[in-house]
Amino acid sequence: MSAPSTPDLVQVRLVKAGRTKIGYPARPLHDDGTHVAVRAEWAGAGVRDFGFVRFEPGDVFTEHYWRDRWYAIKEVRAGDGTLKGWYCDITRPVVRDTDGHLRSEDLDLDLWVSADGSRVIRLDEDEFAESGLADRDPAAALAATRALDELELLARRGGFAALLTL
Secondary structure (H helix, E strand, O other): OOOOOOOOOEEEEEEEOOEEEEEEEEEEEEEOOOEEEEEEEOOOOOOEEOOOOEEOOOOEEEEEEEOOOOEEEEEEEOOOOOEEEEEEEEEOOOEEOOOOOEEEEEEEEEEEEEOOOOOEEEEOHHHHHHOOHHHHOHHHHHHHHHHHHHHHHHHHOOOOOOOOOO
């Protein structure tokens, strides 16, 4: 069970297929009613090596969520402040649960953008196809694929700076 949200911290819950995949505390940075930003240390256990990036203890994620967009963008920095890149999750628009937690529902599609922008990698398209979302909720599946295309286009045209302004 995760701790309740406080003014200094908010609990982030990443949900997949109706179950909480991971929950962790984060420091609120911004909430204008549409765009929510929080900062958290790497919440995974140990090192997670994707081949193109390693997430490890001490990494800091500045996470951007929107209540009207189908994605989240997470700026990833090493503990020394070095930018690693951006991990983008395709999600339903974020909601704040009645308990104050931010809930982000993962829709399986992801995008990685390297720090210098030279590598833009679409991830987990096979998992998305196998998820059955296109049959269960065709409108959500369409919104998800459009969101992935939008993020990829933004990344290839120079990045997310305009979206991530606090």
